Amino acid sequence: MSIKTRFAPSPTGYLHIGGARTALFSWLYARKHGGRFVLRIEDTDLERSTAESVNAILEGMTWMGLEYDEGPFFQTQRFDRYAEIIQQLLDSGHAYRCYCSKEELEAMREEQMANKQKPRYDGRCLEREAPREGVEPVIRFRNPREGEVVIDDLVRGRVVFKNSELDDLIIARSDGSPTYNLTVVVDDMEMGISYVIRGDDHLNNTPRQMNIMKALGYEPPKYAHVPMILGDDGKRLSKRHGAVSVMQYRDEGFLPEALINYLVRLGWSHGDQEIFSLEEMIELFEVENINNSASAFNTSKLVWLNQHYIKESSPEHIAHHLSFHLGNLGIDPSEGPDILEVIKANQERAKTLVEMAQNIVFFYKEFEAFEEKAAKKNLKADAAPALEALRAGLAECEWSDEAIHALVERTAEELELKMGKVAQPLRVAATGGGISPPIDVTVRLIGRERTIERIGRALEYIEKSAD
RNA sequence: GCUCCCAUCGUCUAGCGGUCUAGGACUCCGCCCUCUCACGGCGGCAACAGGGGUUCGAGUCCCCUUGGGAGUACCA
Numbered sequence: 421m422s423i424k425t426r427f428a429p430s431p432t433g434y435l436h437i438g439g440a441r442t443a444l445f446s447w448l449y450a451r452k453h454g455g456r457f458v459l460r461i462e463d464t465d466l467e468r469s470t471a472e473s474v475n476a477i478l479e480g481m482t483w484m485g486l487e488y489d490e491g492p493f494f495q496t497q498r499f500d501r502y503a504e505i506i507q508q509l510l511d512s513g514h515a516y517r518c519y520c521s522k523e524e525l526e527a528m529r530e531e532q533m534a535n536k537q538k539p540r541y542d543g544r545c546l547e548r549e550a551p552r553e554g555v556e557p558v559i560r561f562r563n564p565r566e567g568e569v570v571i572d573d574l575v576r577g578r579v580v581f582k583n584s585e586l587d588d589l590i591i592a593r594s595d596g597s598p599t600y601n602l603t604v605v606v607d608d609m610e611m612g613i614s615y616v617i618r619g620d621d622h623l624n625n626t627p628r629q630m631n632i633m634k635a636l637g638y639e640p641p642k643y644a645h646v647p648m649i650l651g652d653d654g655k656r657l658s659k660r661h662g663a664v665s666v667m668q669y670r671d672e673g674f675l676p677e678a679l680i681n682y683l684v685r686l687g688w689s690h691g692d693q694e695i696f697s698l699e700e701m702i703e704l705f706e707v708e709n710i711n712n713s714a715s716a717f718n719t720s721k722l723v724w725l726n727q728h729y730i731k732e733s734s735p736e737h738i739a740h741h742l743s744f745h746l747g748n749l750g751i752d753p754s755e756g757p758d759i760l761e762v763i764k765a766n767q768e769r770a771k772t773l774v775e776m777a778q779n780i781v782f783f784y785k786e787f788e789a790f791e792e793k794a795a796k797k798n799l800k801a802d803a804a805p806a807l808e809a810l811r812a813g814l815a816e817c818e819w820s821d822e823a824i825h826a827l828v829e830r831t832a833e834e835l836e837l838k839m840g841k842v843a844q845p846l847r848v849a850a851t852g853g854g855i856s857p858p859i860d861v862t863v864r865l866i867g868r869e870r871t872i873e874r875i876g877r878a879l880e881y882i883e884k885s886a887d
Numbered sequence: 888g889c890u891c892c893c894a895u896c897g898u899c900u901a902g903c904g905g906u907c908u909a910g911g912a913c914u915c916c917g918c919c920c921u922c923u924c925a926c927g928g929c930g931g932c933a934a935c936a937g938g939g940g941u942u943c944g945a946g947u948c949c950c951c952u953u954g955g956g957a958g959u960a961c962c963a
Contacts, residue, residue, distance in 0.1 A: 432963080462963060464962090465962055467962090468963085518961095522961085532889090533888060533889085537889065538888080538889040539888090539959060540889095558961055579892080582890085585890055592961085599960095599961070601963090603963095604963085619957095620892070620893090621956090621957055622957090622963090623891065623892065623957075624890075624891060624958040624959080625963090627891095647893075648957080656956080685900080686899065688900095689899085689900055691900095691911085692900085692911040694911080694913090712894095713955095714957095715899065716898060716899080718897095720898080720914055721912075721913045725913090731926075768925055769924060794923090839921090839922045846922085855923055855924045857923095857924085858922075860922095
């Protein structure tokens with residue numbers, strides 16, 4: 421049988437980190453085995469599902485590069501089919517109508533809780549002969565009363581549930597719309613899903629779903645329940661933890677491959693290896709190596725990976741993702757040096773793309789003022805001779821890293837100053853601050869005109885400060 | 888409450904009965920490199936939750952306790 425996996429989010433918010441990881445695992449599994457990966461939108465909850473959420477999920481998938489082979493399918497477009505199945509279940513006696521009121525159910529639950537029992541529907545409507553006047557019934561699946569359901573989970577191992585612990589769950593609301601446990605089963609069967617890789621929180625639903633499948637005469641797929649992702653504090657991931665949306669990581673300057681690499685290592689491992697290319701992940705991914713305990717999201721490790729990928733990627737690739745952040749800062753790369761050159765000079769000194777964008781503003785825009793601390797330290801009267809010599813030298817020297825470097829060195833020698841006493845004032849003069857790539861590269865990229873002009877500005881600053 | 892799941896450094900993890908005086912990575916702290924910031928190099932701190940078994944031998948198997956988590960909806 422061919423391998424098919426799926427990612428089935430409900431569109432009630434953005435694509436979050438936990439969902440992104442199960443999507444990644446499912447995607448990897450399909451890719452590794454030459455199978456297909458299906459995207460299915462579980463939007464049966466009309467109240468909470470939104471079109472914006474659908475778009476956000478699609479956008480997140482695209483940004484991460486998790487392309488799907490089939491879908492997106494929408495469950496709301498399959499209501500007719502679900503209705504057929506529900507009727508079929510009704511006809512075969514596997515389902516029945518329930519006329520119980522909310523109050524009645526609530527009372528039942530309270531009583532069971534009081535008796536230290538697990539609250540569950542007792543099946544009283546099964547005995548009901550006639551419909552209740554004026555009540556639109558829900559439809560319940562008639563769960564077996566005896567025996568047990570065994571899940572041979574690919575990551576959890578053998579998990580057993582007694583049927584006596586389960587109850588007759590609602591598969592259609594009183595308005596006739598189907599509910600989650602029914603639609604999942606129908607779709608997983610009819611879409612030919614062979615491996616269901618999903619969050620741990622669904623483990624409890626699995627025996628119910630397996631029972632429905634059995635009633636419908638189908639073999640259940642293989643299941644792999646992956647543990648949850650916790651926040652930095654070890655608590656359940658929520659909005660309190662800053663970024664939980666995949667797109668927020670883009671906004672904060674992360675490369676998709678860094679996020680993917682981080683996510684694949686969260687709850688999965690291949691020995692001591694930390695860095696995985698997409699090809700390696702696909703080749704090495706094994707469901708058996710998925711951890712069974714929940715793991716906490718650790719932003720600093722993600723940052724480290726991001727820095728790694730910024731360092732290792734081609735300038736072209738960085739440029740592609742950086743343009744978004746440049747735009748956010750109102751920078752037009754055509755108004756300055758070649759962006760690829762600037763990126764090359766900054767790849768080793770940025771942890772995020774946001775940081776990189778901020779660091780290269782001075783290549784493209786005039787800075788407002790010299791950064792106070794750096795200026796106070798480096799733009800002092802004793803720096804003036806060096807700056808003047810540099811201004812003169814830069815006006816006529818060959819415009820290359822080597823020549824500029826030689827000029828700075830020569831200036832230091834002639835004035836009997838340490839390199840730092842020459843290079844650093846020049847850096848502050850040229851960039852406005854005390855941080856930049858090597859001074860020769862920095863100056864070369866800023867350009868002759870601009871550098872000379874800025875040195876003049878620095879000399880004015882020194883003069884003014886002397887008063 | 889009940890059912891199910893989980894438990895190695897602060898965090899992510901390796902470990903699938905003896906090779907563990909428990910390895911790697913991130914973080915943090917030193918040192919080196921150095922025109923700034925970084926990169927890089929070297930070194931350091933730091934863990935088998937507790938208690939019972941099983942076994943010649945347990946981080947590794949079993950049980951209990953404790954502590955986390957999930958579910959218990961006409962949500963998914």
